[in-house]
Amino acid sequence: MISAEYCRLMARYNSWQNGSLVTAADGLTNADRWKDRGAFFQSIAATLNHLYWADALMLERLKGNPRPEDNIRHSLTSPSDWDEFKTLRSQRNEEIEDWAAQLRDVELCGMLAWYPGDGSTRIEKPKALCAIELFNHQTHHRGQIHAMLTAAGARPEATDLSMLP
Template sequence: MISAGYCRLMSRYNTWQNASLVTAADELTNEERWKDRGAFFQSIAATLNHLYWADALILERLKGNGRPEEAIKHSLTSPSNWADFKALRLHRNKEIEEWAARLCDDDLGGMIVWYPGDGSTRIEKPKALCAMQLFNHQTHHRGQVHAMLTAAGAKPEPTDLQMLEY
């Protein structure tokens, strides 16, 4: 389905695109970052916080943690401080790249099991599918942030994968 090389490429793409969005969002005021822009999570900041949380959750599942919601709490409002968010985002990007760097193709085989926050339902999915979801989910929401930033007058970089420098 996918390879460890795919995960390494997409982790680099994740880091590049997050840096692009953060740099563009630096041009805005805090109020502009939190302004409701009609997106699913309303604002640029809330959508970026959702991505930060979801990346942690999916990555923990991929590492074998079947109950990551017990330690990772979803919040659209935290971190609320932009400098704190930027530092945490850099750390999460590095964490994803380090995970991908350690992967072998065989590591993407098999199934992973987890229980959502209420713990009532056991979910089992192919590990490769969950790795793809990590990167697909990022791309989906970063596209929303890119559109909100552009509408606000900021200028994020292009998102085309072939623009990623080797």
């Protein structure tokens, strides 16, 4: 279905695009980043936080942790400090790139199982599908952030994969 090389490409794309959004959001005030803009998670900052935490959960599942919610708490309001967010986002980007760099094609075969935060029902999906979901989910929400930033007068970079430096 996919390869480790695909994951490495998408990890690079993820870092590039997150950097673009953070740079564009740097030009906004904190109030502008937290302003409700009518998106699913309301604000630019909350949507960025959602991506940060969702990436952590998905990556832990891909690494074989069946209960990542035991240690990772998804939050739309944390981190609330912009400088702290930028540092943490950069670290998460590196973590995803490191995972992809060490990935082998064979590790994308088989099934992945985990339990949601309430621990109720075991979920089982193909590993390759879960890796695709990591990157697809990022792209979906970054599109929302890109639109909110553009509406706020910021100018993030193009999002075309073919423009990846």
